[in-house]
Amino acid sequence: MSYKSDRPSFQERLDHFVNVLRTEILNGIRQEGTYLPAESALSKQFQLSNKSIRKGLDQLVEEGLIVKIDRVGSMVTTSAKQSIALNFGCPISLTTDFLIDDLIAEFGRKNPGIHVRRITLNHLSYVQSAEEMISNGLLDIVAFNSPQFQEWSEEGLTSLLEPLESDGALYPIAEEAFQHEGEIYVKPITFSPVVVCYNKKHFRDAGLHEPDSYWTWKDLVSASVKLAQSRGRHGVYFLPASENRYSVFLLQGMGNRPYSTQGDAGLSPRVAEGLRTLNELIGNRDIFPNYMAQGNDETIQLFADGQVSIILSTYFNLNEFSHLKLDYDICPLPSLRRGDPQKTLLLSIGAALVKHSKEKEAALRFVEFLSSAQAQNFIRERTVSIPARKESAEKPLSDGSLTRPSRYAMFREMFPSFAYHRDTGLRMKDLRQFTKWLKEFWSGMIDEQTLHSKIAGLYAANANDDQEEEILGAKL
Structure with a gap:
């Protein structure tokens, strides 16, 4: 028996399709004025129905990345270059801890002009990797768990992060993990006891x-x-x-x-x-x-x-x-x-804002989104992790699609x-x-x-x- 799902869900395949095209457009792989492959070709490539492909393309239209031209196809727009790109450093484990890729996609739907790139940091030397990338101007947001932030503060690196305001809707003990000398540097997203x-x-x-x-x-x-x-x-x-x-x-x-x-x-x-x-x-x-x-x-x-x-x-x-x-x-x-x-x-996990980010306002918006009711309810409904937002964590669920402990x-x-x-x-x-x-x-x-x-x-x-x-x- 495998403990991982053998087949991605429809939503996961659809999100993957949209994420691939979005990334290729924003990174200039698909340049403005060029056309995407035909829907039939995309359907075959991503193993989705034509109807699902159209649904994904409609999302890219809403984000202002493409326009549909009747009887011609889907063209990459000039506005795609105007999108803000944020670099988010985090461990690969966040993809299962609370489905970070899905949350990034949801943030993109709410903020069409902002694109978040997830950058995987080396878990064996996480603090060193994060420090080097921040010092070289390569990160706007960085994720920390509680022991990583403890090491970060012990190394005297908190000056690289922007202090954040306390949020009374979050469990206080989750915030306590990320306090140093009276300041909060990381916004909690989720936590768990052993x-x-x-x-x-x-x-x-x-x-x-x-x-x-x-x-x-x-x-x-x-x-x-x-x-x-x-x-x-x-x-x-x-x-x-x-x-x-x-x-x-x-x-x-x-x-x-x-x-x-x-x-x-x-x-x-x-x-x-x-x-x-x-x-x-x-x-x-x-x-x-x-x-x-x-x-x-x-x-x-x-x-x-x-x-x-x-x-x-x-x-x-x-x-x-x-x-x-x-x-x-x-x-x-x-x-x-x-x-x-x-x-x-x-163990607590959260996101921090890099002090010298060139896109600080957009980066803060993403950090705040991860602890918002929308994102926290998503974590409660789609995962077994505990949201840091009290109302979301204690929200009763009627959906039994996931196997959860009683x-x-x-x-x-x-x-x-x-x-x-x-x-x-x-x-x-x-x-x-x-x-x-x-x-x-x-x-x-x-x-x-x-x-x-x-x-x-x-x-x-x-x-x-x-x-x-x-x-x-x-x-x-």
């Missing part, structure tokens, strides 16, 4: 009750053992070295002070407990496969194919199941101990448990160092005491840096 995603049928077949908010990680391990015994396959999987996954164990063990002069080599006992819980879980070969996934897509594939029964997921990931008849649901993450307050990692609205009760990467007390570059040490420990290159000592030293160094900043700030 949650447990589980196969309901597997639980029924194993005679297990579905997980709930009372679960601890020991309960998850116990259920995974029974699932593995019932099915002859592993019970649980996630990317151990992902900073969007292992950080939840760090957050759950932190308390008020992440480091201490007592405990394991200077690491607080509760943080050590969180790390041991993580290590014991992923080291249990009866329930956790020794699978070297290259990315989260492979985790989603394992779950969709029934290879595992439980994964750690975000609402963004659930979009991969939206067109499958998959009997699944979600629940909050387990806690370290019974009765502990729930805690999970929150506990979709669960996030509304989870707000007190949300935390960002910055709440680990570490910078993003420190978390990458943290990841390297975890890999060394899992590979047997360092022992647990060495791991804890290194981590405690990292926290101590951060505490000293924070104290120096406070002292410097007081002097200033």
